Structure formats: structure tokens, C-alpha cells
Amino acid sequence: MADCYQRIEKFQVLQIALEEQGLELTPDGRYVRWASNNPKHPRNWNKLRKAYDIGLIIFLEFYTTAINASGATAAKDALHEFDTDLTFAIFLFVSTYCLAQALGNVIFPPYSEAFGRKRLYVISAALFSGFSIMIAAVPSMGAMVAGRVLTGLVSAVPTVIVTGSIEDMFNARDRIWLVFAYMVVANFAVASGPVMSGYITAQLGWRWVFYISGIVTGFAAVLLLGIRESRPSLLLTWEVDKLRQVTGDMSLQELNPDTVPNLGEFMREGLLRPVRLFFTEPIVCACSLMSGWSVALLYLFTESLPTIYESMGFGQQESNLPFIAMGMGFIPSIVVRLMDQRVAAQRHREGLPLLPENKLVGIALGAPFLAIGLWWFAWMVPPAVPGIHWFTTFIPLFFIGFAIYEFGTVLSGYLADSYNSYAASAFAAMSLARSFLSALFPLIAPKMFGALGSNVALSILASGALAFCPVPFVFRYYGQRLRERSKFAQYSLQENSPKASDAEETDLSGDRHKERLAQFEDPDEGLSEEERAKIDRALLWKLDLKLVPWLSLLYLISFLDRTNIGNAKLVHLERDLGMSESQYNAALTIFFVSYSIFEPLTNVLLKRLRPSIFIPIIMVLWGICMMCMGFVHNWAGLMAVRWFLGLTEAGLFPGVGYFLSCWYKRSEFGVRMAIFFSAAALAGSFGGLLAAAIALMDGLGGKAGWAWIFILEGLATIAIGVLSFWMVYDFPDEARFLSDDDRKRVLRRLASDQQASAEHENFKMAYFWNSVKDWKTYTGMIIYMGADGCLYAFSLFVPTNVIPGRLMNPGYADIHAQLLSVPPYAAAAIITVAIGFIADRTRQRGICNMLVSFLGITGFAMLLGAKSAGARYAGTFLGAMGIYPAIANTISWTSNNVEGVYKRGVTLGFVIGWGNLNGIVSSNIYRGADKPNFYPGHGTVLAYLVLFQFGGSLLQYILLRKENTKRRRGDREHWMVGLDQGDIQLLGDKKPNFIYTL
Template sequence: MADCYQRIEKFQVLQIALEEQGLELTPDGRYVRWASNNLNHPRNWNKLRKAYDIGLIIFLEFYTTAINASGATAAKDALHEFDIDLTFAVFLFVSTYCLAQAIGNVVFPPYSEAFGRKRLYVISAALFSGFSIMIAAVPSMGAMAAGRVLTGLASAVPTVIVTGSIEDMFNARDRIWLVFAYMVVANCAVALGPVMSGYITAQLGWRWVFYISGIVTGFAAVLLLGIRESRPSLLLTWEVDKLRQVTGDMSLQELNPDTTPKIRDFVREGLLRPVRLFFTEPIVCACSLMSGWSVALLYLFTESLPTIYESMGFGQQESNLPFIAMGLGFIPSIVVRLMDQRVAAQRHRDGLPLLPENKLVGITLGAPFLAIGLWWFAWMVPPAVQEIHWFTTLIPLFFIGFAIYEFGTVLSGYLADSYHSYAASAFAAMSLARSFLSALFPLIAPKMFSALGSNVALSILASGALAFCPVPFVFRYYGQRLRERSKFAQYSLQTSDVEKVDLSGGHHKDRLAQFEDPDEGLSDEERAKIDRALLWKLDLRLVPWLSLLYLISFLDRTNIGNAKLVHLERDLNMSDSQYNAALTIFFVSYSVFEPLTNVLLKRLRPSIFIPIIMVLWGVCMMCMGFVHNWSGLMAVRWFLGLTEAGLFPGVGYFLSCWYKRSEFGVRMAIFFSAAALAGSFGGLLAAAIALMDGKGGKQGWAWIFILEGLVTIVIGVLSFWMVYDFPDEATFLSDDDRKRVLRRLASDQQASAEHENFKMAYFWNSLKDWKTYTGMIIYMGADGCLYAFSLFVPTIINELGYADIHAQLLSVPPYAAAAIITVAIGFIADRTRQRGICNMLVSLLGITGFAMLLGAKSAGARYAGTFLGAMGIYPAIANTISWTSNNVEGVYKRGVTLGFVIGWGNLNGIVSSNIYRGEDKPDFYPGHGTVLAYLVLFQFGGSLLQYILLRRENTKRRRGDRDSWTEGLDESDVQLLGDKKPDFIYTL
């Protein structure tokens, strides 16, 4: 009995001690672990403590990385002092540092996991400071090289352990921004290091780069004494040691994956763990190679980029400034982080775990951007390309910078989320690859670029980047299986058990029940597989052909700008004002008839309406090739506007009846990117057709109209078989697929594909809806810019001093860039559901571009302005149509609203076609100023205003302030409310 009382008393003492220390026993009672509310656990520290510790660690990483990136610049200055060639100098200053860092990447992470992180940070910063001063002070080349090796070894600590520290202190949702901030800082350091060292070297000499480094890192070492140890397993060991002392029970064991090893075991297991992870874990291997390649590319650029820009006339100091463009690549990454945050919040609300594969959007975008940026840059620089303004080359560098940020952020986060207990070791394997490749690339750069030339060398790098494009999809579909098979990959991210909030009010569930479920009884995984296959089928059947139709449409309405360059005005004896009137008349008929076309589309069916109008406008286009005077041209242009009026609003409405609101934007963006491709393709085509001048007694401009009109007629006839009807009537769908499409739309609170009889009430409801008018203002701002740009860009480029054919060809790259950005913004807006923010961000590019056209004097800078102008205008059109469609519900109301919005926007083509006047050549100040005003209206008068109003309305609906709208209504009456239903949440 006494023993029993003793055991009870001992247990009570243990429970009291556990509660006081914020610990608890595991359910089996064998181990001691952290309690969820323990304030000593790093994830429960206060925000100020976390900010100080992480901020200081990331600063240390920034500065040591910047000094590493300074090596190539210092090497070019030091080679004369040591009488060595450039390759050997780069090896001493860059490669030795990176190789030593690679060794540190293997040694330090396991040590930090077993013995703690703080002491490593303090010691490494102090050593880095001392050896930096040694490099600066010693005259011997051997001692200097030894100093670079030792500083490289010390720099491995912040480089590889910072991710482990972030994982210690923050959960998965918080890490989205922390890992991003860390990668922004690290990549900015690589970008700014050459700039910083270039100016220090020019003013004070290369040794002062390292004197200053020693002073800064020495001060950081002192501040690091104030951080706390953050390794949870080590802290738990300390807590259990205290518990043993308090309770007298020496048998207590902590739940700790990191037992302190013996030296032999530490060497065998700990030091080799990163290498083991690299060769046995496919995820670690793939992430390491991709991240290593992208970072090594930066180091290759530190050696080769200044040489390229010196060949373009830059001085030695200024040749490092283009790195800033790469550094600014973090700006679009902010939008991607918002997407990640939205996904995390949604899964949190749904009570679902946040899987590592849920945060791969950035790398999915970054991989193609890296390849595109490298290809673009490869053929925008000497020797193949001459007399291109340097500003134009910064755009692909910006793309490359964005991709490198995404590679670093997403891959680091993916490893941290997949290998949380061994995050530092997994990241060490990544850093090992980064260090070896970073040591290698700068060595091969001089010989590769001198032997092959910059254009071919960069093209080889671009080809290598293409191999990364499929990797994100492999991770998405097979990543979870790979993690489940791994003994290192442990998944324990924090999620809260939350009650799901039902905003539906039951109405859309009732409508969903109206459709038979062909997949009843299947698992969620099987349903998802069927849904992906269905979506792919819809994409292949609908989007490519409709995009081709819009390419033809935009080509036909804007080719008059290309015809002008091959003497249309001269041959028809037109003045500048008469030419502008010919442009204007198109928009009069186009805008007047647009609001009515969607009603006709619904009545006649898309498979009949769209092919008929195509054939008719193809006939009008051919007739333009046979006119002999201005009056004839005016008449044909009026009918061209009438016949083309139904395509754009019709297809926008048609696609919205097939896809969910979260899927519509990227499809609309792909469709509208055809307009940008038309501008690109149109310039090439017009340049080729114009060579037929004199054939058959027709001028070159006449052949442009005749041949392009003939192509339109042929495609229009084919469209009778290639354009399909609405989901409930589409012939290419099986009965089960038809039901699946209708159920998908019903689950998204849409009824736009269902049968509905036209009533004038829908017309008046659209007129009374404030969103119709804000949409008209937004689209007015976007469309006014679009037509001004597309109609006059060949003329603008021609007035920059380029010949007619060259002006046609130089109009191609801005349109190509616009097409890429349009699709990317569509993808981002679909994922984030933040269409308003996307509108406001892209318009900043357009504002910057037209400000350059207004203010810049050199032809190159103004040509660069056309790039930014195109990239700011074209994405806004598709995104605005998607935004409008997302927020209007009901078959006819959506069609009427889109007609009003698009019609009013196109009416501004009347203004756009008259703002670039002949008397304003060559600066076109009134034209550029008007477009700039349109962009400001788009930004503030439309997008920002609608965003604020929609956000306020969503808040009221979530609070239940609009629930009274459905009182006393039966289910059919509730459905007629459309987007006025209290449970309809607007897309922001």
C-alpha cells in the first residue's frame, strides 16, 4: 500500500512539474514532449524576439553573400597586383570561396541539429570578420587565398542553417513569407554585391571591400550574442534535464529525434547525411540541382554580364548596374506569395493540412520565365544584335531575376516542409550543389563566352533551363508518394481544427442536387482524376480554335496600321485626318452593335452565329483591298465594325458558361493573348505580303487586305465544324461529361449554362447594377490604350528612325512580351482571385512605358517604352473581362453586362484613333499623354474603386447584412437574384 501511495505521490509531483514547465507526457507515458502552449518553444516566442533573431541572421546571410558576389569584381582589379590571368583570379576570389562553402554546407547543419544553432552563428560571424580583415591586409597571394577559403567556410553557417532556424520558429503558413524574404535578401545580395564592390573598388581599391566586410560582420557577431538558441529538440533536452532535477526521476526521456551522437556516429551519420540525402532522396536531388543551377547562373553573370554591357558602351562601374534589374525580380514574386497565402488560408478554413505540393505555383511560373528570359536576352545583345537600346535588355533580366527568386523561395520552402526534422541537412545538400556549381560556372564563363560568343553561350544556358519546366508537374503529381516512402521526410505542419464556414445558405446545394451525379460512389481521388481529364478535354476543344479566331479578328481590324506604312494614304489621296476618320468609323458600328450581340449568340447558338459573322467580316476585309478612294474605305470599315462586333463579347460570355470563376481568367487570358500575337504576327505577315507590291496591278497594302480577308473566310467556313454550343447542347461531350460540366458550374454558384428565357428585366437589371458602370470605366481605360497602341505602334516605331520594313519587324517583340505577360497574369489572377490587384499592378508597367515615350529622347529608350506599354495594356483587357464575368450571374444579365462594358470600352476607339496626328510627329506628345490619362483612369477611377466597393459588399454579405433579401422568396425566386443572392461572394 505504501508503494502505491508513493507512486501516486511521485506521479502528482511529475504532473505539477510538467505543468509548470509547459511539458506533457506522450499518450503511452514513455516520453516527455512539448505542450502546445509552452512559451519556451521557439514557435511560441513573442514577435519581437522572433523578428530580432531572424532579422539579424538574414542580415548576416545578406552581407556574406554580397561579399561572395563581389569576388569577380575584386578579381579583375587584383589580377594586375598579383600578375595572374583572369581565370586564375576568378578561381582565387570566387571558386575557392564557393568550394569552401560547400564543405561547410556538409559539416555545419548536422552539428546545428545535434548541438544547437546559436554558437555556430556567433563563431562563424567572428571568424568571417577576422579572415576578411586578413584578406585585406596581407600582401601574399597565398594568404589571401587562404583567407577566402576560411571566409567561405564560415559563410556556410548563415547560408544553410537559416532555413532550419526559420523552421524552428515558424509554422508552415508563416514560412511562406519568411522563406520568401530570405530568398529576396539572398538574391538581392548577389545582385547588389557586384554593384557595391564596383564602386568601392573604383574609389578605394579592392582591399577595402574586405576591410569594410570585416567591420560590418564583426559588429554583427556582437549583436548575435543577443539571440536565443532555437533548436526545439535541444531546448527540450535542457527542459527534461531540469525536470529530472526537480522530480528526482532520472528515467525520464525526451521525445527527441536528435539524440546527441558519439563522435564516431556523428562523423558517420551526421556529416554524411546531406550527401546521403542528395543521392538517395529524389526530391532533394532535383531541388538541389535546380536551385544550384539558378544560383550558379547569377555567379556566371557576375563575370560575364559586365563584359556584355561594356561592349554596349558602359563604363567599368556602370556595367554592374544591370544587376539591379535582376534584383527587382522579387516584385512579381510578391503576387505569387499572396497566391500561396490564399491557398494556405483556404485549406486552413477547410480543415485540411497544407501539403508541400500546395505551394508549387512559383516554380511552375518561374521555370518557363527563366527559359524565356535567357532566350530573349541571348538575342538582344551584341554581337548578333547592334543598336538596340540597353533598357530593352533589362526586361529579360527582370524575368530571369523573378525566376531565380521563385527557384530559391519555392524549392527551399518545399524542402523545409518535406524534411522538417532534417530541414537543415536537406538544405545543406541543396547548398552543396549551389556551391559547387557556383564555383564552376564563373570559371567556364570567360572561355565559353569568348569561344562561342555571348549569343550562342546564352542560348546554351536557355536550352538547359527548358529541362526544368516539367519538374513542378512531377512534384505536384508524385511528390507526396516520394515523401511517404522516405524515412527522412516527415510531415508535421501545424493546422488547426476549424469549423467550416458555410456561406452558401444552402441555395447552390439545392441547385446542385438538380443534376444527376454520374460519379456517385467514386472516391475523391477518382473524382479529381476525372475532373482533370474533363478540364483538359474542354481546353483542347474550346480555347485553341477560339484564340485563332480572335487572332484573325484583331489582325483584320488593325492591319490598316501596317498598310499605312506601305503607302495606303498616298495611293488613296488621304490626309492624316481622313486616315483617322477611317479608323474611327470602325469603332462607331463596332461599339453600337456589341451590347446586342450576346443576345443573338444565345438565340442563334455559337456554332452558327460565330462562323457567320466571320465569313461576313472576311468579305468586308477583302473588299478593302479593292477600294479606290477614301469614301469606299469608310463604307467598308463601317461594315467591318458591324460584323466583328459579336466575336469578343460573344467568346468572353461563351467561355464563362463553360468554366468555373477560378478557371476562367487564364483561359480568357490565353484567348486575348491572341491579340498580342496578332500584333506580333501582323507585323511579320504585313512585311512579307507588302513584297507583292505591283502583282496583279495591286499595291502592297491592297494585297494585305485581300489575302488576310481570304484567310478569314476559309477559317470562318471551318468554324461551322470547330465551334461548339453551350454545355447542355455540346455534341463533343458524352451525356456523363455534360452532367459533370453542369454540376461543376452549379457548385461554383453559376447557372449561366442553363436554359433561360429572355426577359427585358435582365436588360434593366444590368443597367441598374453599379458594377456595370465601374466595369465600363475600367474597360474604357484599358481599351482606349489598346487601340491607340495597336493602331499606331508601327508608326511610332517608324518615327523613331527605323525604316518601314524594320518598323514592321520591330513591332513584333513588344507584342510577344505582352502575350507572355497576359497569360501569366491570367494564371496568377485565377489562383489568387485578386483580379483587382492584378489590374492595378500591371497598369503600373503601362504608366511607366508611356511616361518613357513622353519623356525619353533616345530612340532606344522610347522603343523600350513600347515594351512596357504593351505589357501593361494587354493583360488588363483579359483580366477586366474575367473580373466582370466573375461578378455577374445569370445567363442574359451576364451577356448584356459584358456587351455594355465591352461596347463602351470600344467606343473609346473613336478617341484612340484620332490622338496620333501627323502634325505631332515625331514625339506624339498629345497621343502619349492621352494614353497615360487612360491608364490613370483605369488604375484609380476604375480598378481601385471597384475593388474597394466589392470588398465592402463581401464583408456585409459575410456578416449576414444581406440575408433579408431572400426573406419570403421561394427557391426559384432566390435563383433569379443571380449575383444579388446573399451567399454570392464577389471576386476581388
């Protein structure tokens, strides 16, 4: 009996201890496992902790991969120093690294599964830093090779263990986006490595690639000390050790598939696990070969693409720019991830598990796209197609980039979902194939392309890619059977992870509004309609005076600062900095890269920080960047400052568009936006006159005229930015210049227009995803792409290249070129405001877009075909009048049809960001070699205008018209079934009574 009581007491003590530590016994009572919602389990860590840990790990993977991809560029620069040929130099710099990484792929993942991940991350980053500095500092070839081997070995840690860390912390649904983000970063690293190293090597020499690498990864090693151990089985072992000490029961055993009794057992079972998986698991073998082929293709391109584009007239540094086109392939991948998320949500609603085979859409699309893209590219480059414009060849590279993203994302996710606890080892097997093929492909590239030519060599690669097309369908129909036969795929710690984590849902509804705008007290209660109208007109005039003039001035300054480089070119910027034409175009291009990347993020910051803080701060910062442009001494300095100028200017245009939409009714917004944007046209005319005047200071203080343009305009920007702390106001419910009654009137006006734009909403990711899933976001992006591609081509090149080249006599001074550009801009400003007024009155913004685009199409057709100078100058007028009104009207149209504070902000960020990304194209289509007719440039702008007309404006007009018909007919009323009033308001522009502006 005493024994019985003792056992009961012991069991009670155990149950109390288990509950306190967030653990539980398995149903058979044999093992201890995690209990639901245990905060110590990595999947239940808070979001900030997960973001820090996984973000830092992915950054380490990004940088080490970029350094690997830069090996071919460094090899070309170092081969003379080591007195060797190109093939052997690539072997020393690239192949040795990849082969050593393959060895690390076998060693480190099993170790991390048995003994933990954190120490590997910290040690590998520290060693990578030290070995990188050794490569840079030691002059001998032997030391360099040893350094590359050792850096390759330790680089395997972030490359293959990161998927294990992702599986540790995130469930299958969360991994849809996280694995995608990881693969975007990894592939972008391969694409950006040659570009980055190309510029560093050109300016500082190849050794500085590795000096900088050592500094960056050394700093990362310090930051990695702050991450937590994430291996759940190891954490469980530690928890059970504590449990044994508390209860005194040494017989307790944790549910751990990775328990290693001794080192010999680990050597036999663990270290050979990736190799065993590769040769015994059909899923792992197929995924490894496909992923290895796609990644090795990137490494082959690091060797072959620069050669191809150098034959097309690119310089050594610019020949790496095609990798940017491949890097942009992640954009259509976003749509595929949305499809995956929709499938996951549907299966969750139906109570069905999310199987790995449910997320194979991307690879089914990517496999044929890879083959098609390779065939397309193969027969669009010299020597088969001599003289082709370089931009045309970027299109198939974009599709190849998309396919490579899908290969990496889907295959990595499929392995993580299939092998869960053994995800790191499965990924190691895949990385093994990637490393061997990545080592091989760059070696064979010079001989293959040299012997067969680019066209045949690329065709062979395309034929190889065709073999992968059936694989996703085999996985779809037979994948589950293969997993059921695998002992590695059967076991999953996910079965024992906290259920709450796996059931997490993205909140797509958002918090309820605290109070509807229509419920604000009416300060004009009891007044007649005439009296109300009079008060409303006075209020509107007050808003116009306080908001529009100053904001228009800010945009005038912004547009002046981003385009004055064209005016500086006329006063010998290129000559003084020793730039070639392609380098000048690259300096134009880099602005749009950072400008477009950061634009989608800025409206959230504007809402968080308040307009009166955010806008003045970015103005002061870009004014400083502008001043710095006046002090640069070479092309590299100009490139760096232009990058930061794009970053700091990114927030103004989308921010002001969003800000004004929070003050005005939809029928009032267009003309205000038009007045605001007409500042861009005024900047063109005003900028030319101002630059001509400032250029007369040439030689003053030892500075050239172009330097004074940047310095003085930068000082003016800083001064206006400081004044903006007092001149820029916040949203209506906080604006200082409004009385309490006026504030209520503004809020009620917006409520009557079916807007909730002045309310306080707390940002939630649901608003972001609502924008991503809205088809209007993508039609808006297409429309704005067509408009913005034309805008920057016109503002950067037409006045300074086309007008002088076509109209000036050889003896004319540069100031005449500046003056000739003024009238077209003035005409554009007038027509922009007029179209804004007409569109507001008629509420037919789509029709207005289509009408003005006819002006632009006519104008650029005249520039292409007219012979006389007068006709061409008239074409310039029509071109300007067809481009500038389209920008303001498109922003107004987009804002009118998106409801909700954050959703509108995010949508405008996407639309404007994507449009401005086309500035990269616009910066490179007017080449000096095309003088005096500029047929490729004019033809590209004409194509953009046709896209704006038919691919965007007409399409969106038809779709909106059809949707309005359905809403008026009552076909959308079922969307409100089961929702209360608060939830209905949260539908925003999805409310059945919300009628779109046509």
C-alpha cells in the first residue's frame, strides 16, 4: 500500500512539474514531449524574436552567397597577378569554393540536428570573416586558394542549415512566404554578387571584395551571439534534463529522433545522412538535380553573360547589369505565393491537412518557363542576331529569373514540408548537387561558349531544362506514396509541436473601426443647404491654400533634384568625371533602383511617423545627398550618392498622393493631384532656366558649373525641408490649422463620400495582403508603368538630347538647349491641370487617360517619322502633353478606387514603385550611338504609351464598368451575409454599395 501511495505521489509531482515546464507525456506514457502553447518552443516565440534570428541568418546566407558569386569577376581581375589563364583562375576562385561547400553540406546539417544550430552560425561567420581577410591580405596563390577552400567550407552552414531553422520556428503555412523570401534573397545574392564585385574591383581592386566581406561577416558574427538555439529536439532535451533534476526520476526520456548515444554512432548515422538521402530518396534526388541545375545555371551566367554583353558594346562594369533583369523575376513569384496561400486557407477551412503536393504550382510553371526563357535568350543574342537592342534581351532573362526563383522556393519548401525534422539533411543533399554543378558549370562555360558559340551553347542548356517539365506532375500524383515509403519523411516534430502554432490564421478582417465617421457630431445642424454649401466652399478653399501650394513646391524641388543631372550633363559633367556614356546611363539608372525598392514601404512609415515629421526629414536628407553630388570626383562617388538620393526621395510622391486622398472627396482629388504633379512639368522648364543661370558660376571657388547646380539646389532643398516642419500638416483629425468644427466637417465630408480615410487604423499585415490580392493593384501597376516609363525618358533625355540634336545649329550655346526645353514643359503643366479639372467634373478618369495618351502617341510618332525640325518640335509638345497629365490622373484614379487608410497607402506604394522601376529602362534607351534620330528610344516610349492605352487604361475601364453593373444589380449583396455593421465597413472598396470611379 505504501508503495502505491508513493507511486501516486511521484506521478502527481511529475504532473505538476510537467505543467510548470509546459511539457506532457505521450499517450503511451513512455516519452516526454512539448505541450501546446509552450512559449519555449521556437514556433511560439514572439514575432520580433523570430524576425531577428531568421533575418540575421538569411543575411549571412545572402552575403556569403554573393561573395561566392563574385568569384568569377575577381578571377578575371586576378589572373594577371597570378600569371594563369582564365579557366584555371575560375577553378581557383569558384570551383574550389563550391567543392569545399559541398563537403560542408555533408558535415554540418547532421551536426546541427544532433547538437544544435546557434554555435555553428556564430563560429562559421567568425571563421568566414577571418578567412576572407586572409584571402585579401596574403599575396601568395596558395594562401588565396586555402582561404577560398576554408570560406567555402564554412559557408555551407547558413546555406543548408537555414531551412532547418525555418522549419524549427514556422509551420507549413507560414513557410509559404518565408521560404519564398529566403530564395529571393539567395537568388538575388547570386545575381547581385557579380554586379557588386564588378564595381568594387573596378574602383579598388579584387582584394577589396574580400576585405569588405571580412568586415561585414565579422560584424554579423557579433550580432549572431544574440540569437537563440532553435532546434526543438535539443531544447526538449534540456527541458527534460531539468525535469529529471526536479522530480529525481532519471528514467524520463524525451521524444527525440536525434538522440546520439556516442560519437561513433553520430559518424555512422549522422554524417552520411545527406548522402544516404540523395541516393535512396527519389524526392530528394529529383529536387537536388533540378535545384542544382538552376543554381549552377546562375553561376554559369556569372561567367558567360558579361562576355555576351561585352560583345554588344557594354563596358566591363556595365556587362554585369543583366543580372538585375534576372533578379526582378521575383515579382511574378509573388502571385504564385498568393495562390499557395489561397490553397492553404481553403484546405484549412475544409479541415484538411496542407500536403506538400498542394504547393507545387510554382514548379509546374517554372520548369517550362526556364526552357522557354533559355531558348528565347539563345536566339536573341549575337552572333545569330547582330545589332539587337540590349533591352529586348532582358525580357527572356526576366523569365529565366522567375523560373530560378520558383525552383529554389518550391523545391526547398517541398523538402522542408516532406522531411520536417530532417529538413536540414534533405536540403544538404540538395545543396550537395548544387555545389558540384556550380563548381562544374563555370569551368565548362568558357570552352563551351567558345567552341559552340552563345546561341548553340544556350540551346543545349534549354534542351536540358525540358527534361524537368514532367517532374512536378510526377510529384503531384506520386509524391505522397513516395513519402509514405520513406522512414525519414514519416517522422515529424510538427506532430508534437504546439497546435496553436499550426492553426495560426492571418487576420484578414482587421480591427473594427472605433467609430464610424458618419457618427461625428454635425457642427452645422439646423442650417439650410445653401448655408452648408457656403461653409463647405470656404472650408475647401482653406484646405487648398494650406495644403496644395506647399506640397506642390516640395514636388517641384524633388523632381528638379532627380532630373538636374541632365542639365549638369550639358555643362560637362561627363567630361569632368571621366565618364563614358554607359556610365552616365548607369548613374541615371541606379537612382530608380533604390527609389522603386523603398517606395512601397514609405506610406506605412508616413502613417506611423505623421506627415509633419516624415516629409521634412526625408527632404533634409535628400538635400544633403544633392549637395554631396557637387563634391564627387569620380563615377563611383556619383553612383553612391545617386543611390541614396533615390532612397531618400522615395517617400514624397506616393506619400503626398496618399496624404491628399485622406483630405479630399474622390470627385475633388483629381484636380488637386494634377496641380501637385504639374510641378514636375514646371521643374522641367524652371530647372532648365535655373541650371543655365547657375552654370555661369563655372570656376567660382574652384568648382565647375555642374557642381554648383547640385550644391545650390541641395542647399535650397535643405532650407525648404526645415521650413516644412511648420508648413506640412498631419491628417485631418490632428491638423493644427483646423478648428474643432472644421475638423468634424472634414471627417463628415469624407464619410459622405464612402471614405474612412481620416480614421485611426492600426496597421496590420492583413491590409498589406488585401492590397496584394486586389486585381486593381496590378492593373494600376500596368497603367502607371506605361505612364512613368515615358515620363522619365522625356524628362531625362528629350530636352537635353533630342531637342538640341534636332533643332539647334552647331554654333548654339548650351543655354539655348535649356531654353528650348521650356515651352513643352509649360504646355504640359497647363494641360495637366485642365485634365485634372475635367476628370473631376466628369468622373471619367479612364476616358481622360485614353484621350491624353492619343496625344502622346501622335507626338512620338511624329518624332519617329517627321523630317522637318518644326514638325519634330511640335511632336515634343504633343509628347509632353500626353505624358504629364497621365501621371496625375492615374494616381487619382487608383486612389479613388481603393478604400481604407493602409490599403490605399500600400496600393499606391506598389503602383508608384513599379512604375518608377521602369526608370531603369528609361535611363538607357536614348543612346549617343542612335543620334540624331533616336529610333530605339522613341520606339520604346511609343510602346509604353500603347501599353498605357490598351494594356492598362482600356482594360481597367472595362473591368470596373462590369463590376459597377454587377453591384448596381445587387449581385454582390451576398458578400455582406453574416457580417455586422463594423465588419461591413471593413470591406472598404469591397462593399457592394461602393461604386468605382470610371
